[in-house]
Amino acid sequence: MTIEDSRMKSIASPRLAALAIAVAMLTASCTEGPAGIFSRVADEKPTNANMTEEIKYATPSFVARLGTTYYAGIGTLWTKAAGANAWTNSAIVPGVSASSVLAGSGCVAGSRLYVLFSDAATGSGLGVWSTADGSTWTQVAAGLPSGQYVRAVLAANDQLFAVTVATAADLTESYSLYHYNGAAFESAGISANSDIGIPDSAAYAGSAYWFTAGGYLLSGSTPTTIAKVTGPNDWATGSTVGATLSPTYGGVCAVGATGILLSGTDGKLYYSTDGSAWSGSTAAYVNASSKVFSFSAPTYVDDGTSRILVVGTYRQPRASGDTPPIDGYLEFDLTTTGFSPTMAAGVSHGITADAVNFSASLSAKSVSGMPLVDLGSGEYRLFAMTDGQGLWSDSFAGGAWSGWVRE
């Protein structure tokens, strides 16, 4: 090798290396999504045509339907008649300014809607209120302990439950679960428990009631015999001040008449046919960057054609400094084989939407829950409650799901 050859090689090598690095960076930055980019732009259909502008960037806390009216807790209580497009703000608690009444939790049990209100102006809880027609509201307070804050109302099997919290001098919180027997609240079996987290999801399956409560699972065969039971992957969350963050259950739903399905903020799903033997995901579900999702409560839908499981991905941290990835929701097709520890999520969300509709709607959004409304006659409406990106819905009236649109 001559001196000139060496000089040429020493000059060429850095240039080739730089070129190789540039090419590598360019190719590494390309990720193929199922919707494409130009194809998505070309194929998109409007998702905002009938939206209510005021709730476009809201964070809904619940959605329910009573009769022919939808109700949603979006800061205050909002209502919408079936078939209408616009949501309107509703004022219902006597003696309190409509703009300061916050609807934090709500559900339908039997033929009544129950909503937990608080006064934003004073910070005081206003208790649980009930209505059968959306216009006449009565407070439901009998049996609830005084001095405790009602944190949530939950419904399963047309039974109403209320969660209260008591705060000790050292700020440790303890939770109690009450059942409403039609005349008054009575203990559901969980009283001043500081081991569990707050009960936040309920289901009825296999002739038993199931609740997720932080890192623990609650169950009982009657509404008043609820107790902490061993779950498939319990985490000692605790409610003491400064307790170390850990994964929790995201929620529970019934699969058919007897199946129980749990989601976890550990990015896994757990399934049982009887509540004693559990089957869990072999590996946590991850995003395109291999980061583990944190799941909110799951929803099971049997629309007569498909059996679908949807579960939202949201920003519930599992440890200090943890920021879970978000990507709307995962869709699983249980039609043929049911739950499997290795089942894969549908890449294109092809049952409840399609790749373009999903990319133009809930993709990259945090979904805190996906309540399902059974409209009867084989028709369903699935909602997606996002964190700061409003309320979305998807309808099924036979055939195929309509795709997601903004409420």
Next chain:
Amino acid sequence: MRSLPLTVLMAALALGAQATAQEDSSAAPPADQAAQPSGIASMQFSGFERGDGILSLSLGAVFPLGFYNPTTAAFQVANSYPGFSFALSYAGFLSDKWALAGDLAGGFIGTINGDRLFVAPLALRAIRAFTLGSFVIAPTAGLGVSISSLGTDKKVDPLLKLGSSFLWKASSDMSYGLNLYGNIIPQLYTTYPENNRVAFFLDATLSVAYHL
């Protein structure tokens, strides 16, 4: 950060062309240039010369014209809205008529659901300059790459750029121009070939150009 290597590459190519032209120019200056007096700031513009350079900043609008779907062999309407477009370009003259240019450009296009498609067409272009008094018509054609981004999806695709600039030479130092460029971007996928599309965009910008 992902476009940094391309930025460096395009700048290097354009500056390289300019440097080559300057070296040639200094080695063998044309007779007419040698005869020109100094003090170019006060000179009337009399045409481009080998070694000249034009650095231009352009602002305007990008118009989506539509998409061709090779899977169905059908042309789809734009289904999107015009947006803001910008470009920083450098053209180095290889002779009094031919120049080589590099673009760092970008444009924002609104989807029908309010999202933003960002397209950065980075091209290396050949320019033929026709001088008509104080005006220059400069048709151009070039190749390059286009970086597209929509939501969390990003992709780099080949680019064909065609169009023309219309310059008014306000002085020997500065020109003002109207630029009309068509960007043709075939976006091809391997995993999801049904998403293959060829996009057609029209850039209409006004520019201020400095003669170097």
